[in-house]
Amino acid sequence: MYFGEIPFEFVRFLFLVVFVGLFGAFMRRQQAHLLGLHWAVLAVLVIEAIEAMFWFATYAGMNTSGDPECCPFPPAYGAAVTFEVLRQAASRTVLVLLSLGLWVVRDRIEGQELWSVVGISLSFLIVGIGYHATEMEMAKTKSLQELTEAEQNDSNLWELPWSFLNVLFVGWIFHELTGMMNELKSRGQTYKLSMYINLGRAFVGILVLWTVVFLVSFFVWTGAFRLSQA
Numbered sequence: 001m002y003f004g005e006i007p008f009e010f011v012r013f014l015f016l017v018v019f020v021g022l023f024g025a026f027m028r029r030q031q032a033h034l035l036g037l038h039w040a041v042l043a044v045l046v047i048e049a050i051e052a053m054f055w056f057a058t059y060a061g062m063n064t065s066g067d068p069e070c071c072p073f074p075p076a077y078g079a080a081v082t083f084e085v086l087r088q089a090a091s092r093t094v095l096v097l098l099s100l101g102l103w104v105v106r107d108r109i110e111g112q113e114l115w116s117v118v119g120i121s122l123s124f125l126i127v128g129i130g131y132h133a134t135e136m137e138m139a140k141t142k143s144l145q146e147l148t149e150a151e152q153n154d155s156n157l158w159e160l161p162w163s164f165l166n167v168l169f170v171g172w173i174f175h176e177l178t179g180m181m182n183e184l185k186s187r188g189q190t191y192k193l194s195m196y197i198n199l200g201r202a203f204v205g206i207l208v209l210w211t212v213v214f215l216v217s218f219f220v221w222t223g224a225f226r227l228s229q230a
Contacts, residue, residue, distance in 0.1 A: 005059040013052035020045050037103040040094045047087045054080035073136060081136075085128035092169045093121045098199070099176035104192060105184070120172075124165045131158040173203065 023045065027038055057076040061067075067074070096117055102109055109117070177200045184193040 006056065006063060009052055009056035009059060013049060013056050016045060016049035016052055020049055035103045037094075037098065040097070040103075044087065044090045044094060047083060047090055051080060051083035051087050054083060070136075078136075081132045082129060085125060085132060088128065089121055089125040092124065092173075093117060095173050095203070096121075096169065096176065099173045099180060101180050101183075104195065105180065120165065120168065123161075124169070127158065127161045127165060131162040134158045170207065177203065 020042070023042060027034055027042065054076045058074050058080050061074050061076065097109070098104065100109055100113060100117075177196060181193060181196050181200065184196060
């Protein structure tokens with residue numbers, strides 16, 4: 001039961017612990033040249049490592065006890081979901097700040113930009129936790145047909161802003177990256193421009209990969225095609 005998830009989360013946790021250790025050692029050796037970006041990346045990695053630890057504890061506990069995922073949920077499940085949303089919010093915030101030029105082009109952001117980043121990041125965190133909490137409550141029922149009309153409306157209300165904020169982050173990052181590359185090109189800062197070009201390519205590559213995985217998962221979930229035949 002859930003055995004397939006156990007080695008995956010264990011390997012992910014082990015990899016992240018090793019990577020955080022190596023990254024921390026690198027930062028210690030390069031203290032005189034550290035940027036705020038290094039600390040931001042380290043924070044995201046630590047959050048993801050904690051998330052992987054809780055997911056491993058969740059699946060290992062269910063495998064040992066034989067209890068189903070729901071219901072009630074395992075004690076570590078809520079912590080795993082919380083750190084998953086926190087990691088998503090932190091990684092998106094770091095990408096936005098980097099696309100705004102922080103740490104590379106300028107030392108700080110102020111005024112409207114700062115409050116926009118804080119507001120949208122906090123909204124993403126709150127809505128994300130609310131969305132997953134609603135999903136957990138819905139899972140306590142035997143089927144969607146047994147949900148009351150009010151419960152269905154609650155789930156839809158959380159899902160819409162959750163999807164909107166995800167799209168907003170993607171559009172915001174892409175817009176700022178494009179503007180920053182144009183600004184660096186006009187200034188003739190070719191080295192920093194090459195850094196942002198590579199960042200933009202990596203961002204597009206991640207979006208393409210995410211889209212493919214989402215489409216495959218969607219078609220499998222809807223039964224459009226099967227990965228295996230009985």
